[in-house]
Amino acid sequence: MLSRSVTSIRPDGDIVKRGVPPAESRVDRRTFLKGAGAATIAASFAGCNNPAGDGDDSSVEAGGDIPTEPLEMATVAFTSGSASVFGTPMMQSARMVVDKINEAGGILGEREISLDEYDENTEEVAQLYRRLATQDDYDIIIGFVSSANALTVGPIAEELQQPTIIWDTGTTELFDDAVTDPQYLFRTCASSSTDAVGAALVLENALTDIETVAGVNQDYAYGRNNWNLFSQAVEAFDIDVDIVEARFPPFGNEDFSSTVSALNDSNPDFIFSSLWGGDLVNFMTQANDRGLFDDTLPCFSGGTHIFRDAPDQVPDGLLFGARGPHVPYGGFGWNSLHDNFVSSFESRYGESPYAHGAFHAWQGIYAYVNAIENAFNASGVYPDNDALVKSLEGLGFDTPSGFLNIPEGSHNAIEPSFWGLSDSSGENLALTDSIWIAKEQVNPPVEQTTEEWLGNI
Amino acid sequence: MVIELITQQIPLVLNALFLASVLFLLGTGLSIIYGMLNFLNLAHAAFLVLGAYVASTVVTQIVGVFGDTLGTSGLFIILVLGLLIIVPFIIAMVGLTMEQTIFKPIYGLEDDYQLLATFGVILMMEDGMKFIWGGQPVTASAPSELLGSISLLGGSTYPLWPIFGTVLTMVIGIVLYYFFEETRLGKITLAMAEDDEIVGVTGINTRLVHLQVYVIGITLAALGGALFIPNASMTSGLALQFVILAFAVLVIGGLGSLKGAIAASLLIGFTRSFGSYYIPQLELAIVFILMAAVMLIKPTGLFGDIKA
Numbered sequence: 001m002l003s004r005s006v007t008s009i010r011p012d013g014d015i016v017k018r019g020v021p022p023a024e025s026r027v028d029r030r031t032f033l034k035g036a037g038a039a040t041i042a043a044s045f046a047g048c049n050n051p052a053g054d055g056d057d058s059s060v061e062a063g064g065d066i067p068t069e070p071l072e073m074a075t076v077a078f079t080s081g082s083a084s085v086f087g088t089p090m091m092q093s094a095r096m097v098v099d100k101i102n103e104a105g106g107i108l109g110e111r112e113i114s115l116d117e118y119d120e121n122t123e124e125v126a127q128l129y130r131r132l133a134t135q136d137d138y139d140i141i142i143g144f145v146s147s148a149n150a151l152t153v154g155p156i157a158e159e160l161q162q163p164t165i166i167w168d169t170g171t172t173e174l175f176d177d178a179v180t181d182p183q184y185l186f187r188t189c190a191s192s193s194t195d196a197v198g199a200a201l202v203l204e205n206a207l208t209d210i211e212t213v214a215g216v217n218q219d220y221a222y223g224r225n226n227w228n229l230f231s232q233a234v235e236a237f238d239i240d241v242d243i244v245e246a247r248f249p250p251f252g253n254e255d256f257s258s259t260v261s262a263l264n265d266s267n268p269d270f271i272f273s274s275l276w277g278g279d280l281v282n283f284m285t286q287a288n289d290r291g292l293f294d295d296t297l298p299c300f301s302g303g304t305h306i307f308r309d310a311p312d313q314v315p316d317g318l319l320f321g322a323r324g325p326h327v328p329y330g331g332f333g334w335n336s337l338h339d340n341f342v343s344s345f346e347s348r349y350g351e352s353p354y355a356h357g358a359f360h361a362w363q364g365i366y367a368y369v370n371a372i373e374n375a376f377n378a379s380g381v382y383p384d385n386d387a388l389v390k391s392l393e394g395l396g397f398d399t400p401s402g403f404l405n406i407p408e409g410s411h412n413a414i415e416p417s418f419w420g421l422s423d424s425s426g427e428n429l430a431l432t433d434s435i436w437i438a439k440e441q442v443n444p445p446v447e448q449t450t451e452e453w454l455g456n457i
Numbered sequence: 458m459v460i461e462l463i464t465q466q467i468p469l470v471l472n473a474l475f476l477a478s479v480l481f482l483l484g485t486g487l488s489i490i491y492g493m494l495n496f497l498n499l500a501h502a503a504f505l506v507l508g509a510y511v512a513s514t515v516v517t518q519i520v521g522v523f524g525d526t527l528g529t530s531g532l533f534i535i536l537v538l539g540l541l542i543i544v545p546f547i548i549a550m551v552g553l554t555m556e557q558t559i560f561k562p563i564y565g566l567e568d569d570y571q572l573l574a575t576f577g578v579i580l581m582m583e584d585g586m587k588f589i590w591g592g593q594p595v596t597a598s599a600p601s602e603l604l605g606s607i608s609l610l611g612g613s614t615y616p617l618w619p620i621f622g623t624v625l626t627m628v629i630g631i632v633l634y635y636f637f638e639e640t641r642l643g644k645i646t647l648a649m650a651e652d653d654e655i656v657g658v659t660g661i662n663t664r665l666v667h668l669q670v671y672v673i674g675i676t677l678a679a680l681g682g683a684l685f686i687p688n689a690s691m692t693s694g695l696a697l698q699f700v701i702l703a704f705a706v707l708v709i710g711g712l713g714s715l716k717g718a719i720a721a722s723l724l725i726g727f728t729r730s731f732g733s734y735y736i737p738q739l740e741l742a743i744v745f746i747l748m749a750a751v752m753l754i755k756p757t758g759l760f761g762d763i764k765a
Binding site for chain 1: 465468469472475476583584587591592593594596598601606613614615616618619685688689690691692693694695698699729730731733734737738740741
């Protein structure tokens with residue numbers, strides 16, 4: 001498959017495994033022994049019901065009053081500007097999910113969700129957030145694609161005691177630096193540790209031919225965070241490669257020609273890149289034209305949206321991740337939730353959910369709905385904010401991308417690292433020859449920050 | 458070692474020339490419209506973006522209709538004709554409509570008001586483009602793919618499209634120079650830039666000349682977009698990037714100067730290409746540093762007179 005300096009992907013089978021993560025695994029013995037603890041397991045199993053409106057197990061057995069007025073939910077993502085490559089499919093997914101829940105009667109089969117959408121493309125994200133939390137008084141705010149914006153609103157969420165779910169942002173700084181003792185803030189997708197540390201482990205355990213490595217990441221919080229984590233992981237795992245180039249082109253860049261020339265001149269075997277959006281399309285176009293990928297294997301940690309946006313710019317055999325196992329097509333079978341989600345999205349919007357954000361939106365909304373239903377089912381009382389927070393801590397449930405859990409003691413969901421090779425031979429552009437790494441291998445233990453963890457390896 | 462160093466510079470020079478070409482087409486239009494019409498159109502760069510979007514549609518349609526019937530050469534020729542004729546024509550029509558409805562009423566206003574008003578136009582145009590083409594990046598790589606690549610000294614591959622675009626822009630530059638220096642309309646235009654009231658009393662229809670200059674400016678920006686997109690992609694939000702670059706050309710080159718636009722485009726193209734290669738930390742700042750340096754040394758720009 002690969003016609004580059006890398007002759008093949010040879011996963012060691014221990015750290016890096018071939019195939020896909022177990023699609024419907026709950027919590028396995030290994031996770032248990034890795035320190036998640038009994039509370040996590042209990043909470044995880046408690047959360048393993050099928051989500052409201054998306055399965056057969058949404059019946060309510062507990063008593064208590066369920067509020068009759070609709071639940072007010074605000075979602076925030078980029079619906080304009082270059083970042084709308086993620087924001088638009090996220091909003092589409094959110095709309096679809098909420099409609100499905102409401103068609104089944106709503107949360108707990110009784111309480112409908114009233115969904116409002118807000119564009120993240122604003123200079124005044126702090127003001128927007130404060131307005132949503134105070135004047136508009138939303139029950140839950142779910143949103144944010146930009147790392148910078150999540151770092152801005154995180155501390156405000158805690159200050160206002162507003163339950164908030166970050167549904168797409170990757171930066172590890174969110175819980176490592178900005179909000180170190182979260183009460184009301186949760187993230188229902190993996191942090192960039194999953195992508196960057198995962199890529200380093202793929203290098204060490206599946207791409208042993210690689211000798212030289214370069215990076216190209218956007219010059220803002222997310223890109224810098226990704227490269228820092230990747231280079232720290234290379235050092236921490238003592239991976240025998242030389243880093244020959246690290247480039248940080250500006251975000252929203254129309255010209256990558258000099259960047260590509262510099263990468264061509266340093267001639268790395270492997271490029272780690274968290275580029276996304278129009279920047280990724282521009283980079284790919286100009287790199288393809290200049291033969292950069294002829295003898296270099298690029299690894300794009302969150303770029304599968306380009307399969308939809310510019311499929312003709314995706315040569316076969318490039319390594320892609322999707323911020324976790326969030327891809328619609330590959331040479332494998334996912335669970336029924338995955339198949340339902342992909343087919344529903346396609347039939348409603350006429351396109352495939354190639355942007356991982358669409359899966360993240362599903363996870364964000366169902367994390368909240370599941371937490372309410374679990375709390376109600378356990379206590380018989382519709383949860384207030386404190387009970388909701390308790391229910392979210394340790395939550396675990398099946399998603400279209402496999403089992404997702406928020407470890408006890410953490411407010412950050414963890415997901416396996418997942419990679420595959422671009423393949424246009426089938427009906428749909430897909431990731432094939434996929435490999436994955438267990439979530440506990442690419443995330444720090446709950447009590448450590450990512451940096452502390454990497455520093456102690 | 459020396460040979461390797463020289464071969465390293467070749468793609469950088471080619472990158473610089475292509476970037477300079479796009480900037481020349483963008484900046485010249487803005488410069489002559491401001492120089493001749495005294496209209497500071499912040500939205501000028503949005504016509505480059507619109508040109509790129511329209512080019513993507515034109516390329517897609519041409520490939521869809523002729524892709525299976527024409528050979529490589531035939532398809533390439535049709536695509537180039539589409540980019541050089543259909544795209545500028547469509548943008549000129551859109552531009553004329555906007556001139557009549559939006560720009561004409563603000564011609565007499567102070568620069569400050571023109572800037573504010575035309576900034577609003579950028580936002581309207583961006584939303585309009587997003588409404589039509591969506592928020593996702595659009596591409597039109599077929600012309601570049603058909604043209605292929607060459608091997609440079611040192612063995613690296615380089616696409617032919619940027620070289621083609623550079624040559625084409627040089628031809629356009631020569632035609633423009635001839636237009637301003639040798640044609641009657643060009644000379645009238647230059648005279649109007651000095652004093653359009655005097656030109657008006659000679660019986661020349663200055664409004665018509667205004668419109669012709671305006672259309673030339675808009676068409677040049679559209680050509681910039683049409684040449685740019687086969688080697689890149691277009692996303693909503695990029696218009697402001699091009700606004701900054703267009704004004705950099707205007708400030709560095711001097712208002713209303715064709716020579717200034719050429720010099721400024723080359724200066725920015727080379728500074729940015731080499732700067733972002735050797736000092737990537739300054740990729741964003743480098744154009745502004747250049748602008749500041751030129752303004753300190755020669756506040757009117759390198760060729761600050763309104764002459765060809």
